[in-house]
Amino acid sequence: AVFQVDYASRQLVAVYQLHVGAINSLAIGAGVAVTGADDRHMRLWPLDFRAYLLEAEYESPVTSVRLSGGGLGIITGCEDGIMGLLDVVSRKYTTLLRSHCGAITSLTVHHERPECCTTSADGSVRIWDISSHQQLYEFDGAAGPGRVPSCAAYSPSSYQLAVGTDGGLLRVFDVATTALLQEHQQHHPRQHSGSICQLVYTHDGSYLLSCGADGTVTVYDVKQDYVPVQTLPARPASHKASSGRGSSQCACIAASTVNQLVAVSQWAAASSSSSSDAAAARVTVVLFDGRTLEKVRCIETSAQNGFTRYGPAVGRPCMYATR
DSSP states (O other): OEEEEETTTOOEEEEEOOOSSOEEEEEEOSSEEEEEETTSEEEEEETTOSSOSEEEEOSSOEEEEEEEGGGTEEEEEETTSOEEEEETTTOOEEEETTSOSSOEEEEEEOSSSSEEEEEETTSEEEEEETTTOOEEEEEEOOSSTTOSEEEEEEOSSSSEEEEEETTSOEEEEETTTTEEEEEEOTTSTTSOSSOEEEEEEOTTSSEEEEEETTSEEEEEEGGGTSEEEEEEEOSOTTSOOOSSTTSSEEEEEEEOTTSSEEEEEEEEOOSSOSHHHHHTOEEEEEEEETTTOOEEEEEEEEOSOOEEEEEOOSSSOEEEEEO
């Protein structure tokens, strides 16, 4: 389901049931939204979510979706490692069969350049040209457990790429030279004890926020060589920390374009495998003030997955979180 939260009142406005499986990724564009889910479907929606405009079915769960070309293109990443590009106008679909040999764990599109980045369970991070469908760069993940890339984010202020791993390691690369600029180990007191689920830069690029499966959000000062400067306690006390995607807890984060709010969405599964306990699994959406980083609201409900992303809405700005 998709949760719609009003910016101004910070109240839950609506909940939309869009898939029969957990929604793994949500992207918001000008007047449209795209979702990818465990039911192996990608769907394009208007922002009232009344009926989908376009649907595509894949051979494996859709793990990541992004809009490109002002919403005229959709890029999808799947659990079987295949990445596809769909032209919305012509409905022409292009599959990159050899994009990865492992599950695609995340996909992100550059805010200006016609390129996108994929991270994969095969240990690699790759940059692709959206127009030519050719691979431009590749960053090999560091060998060893806990170093598989789980997410990535482009800096809005420089041609840099931040990459998080399933072991809580943060690495920052210069894309043009593929040089490693920064690396922060998880033993730092403000670092994560488990997987980094998602990375997001603030709108001006001054801070990088990382959301971990341990229920914390770490704030890095970009101008000070990505030094961790603050930790946001986003995990409710009732949730137990875990150490990876697909375990008892997962988390993701979004920042509004005008730095008004930072939203963190998490879910915690029940300890038992019975159907009644599964139904009692909780999702939490925590809102922080984008300027002071103080917690302003916490929304809890029953769910089995979570994802957050900011985008325009019909009539008023809003934040979307999915389960």
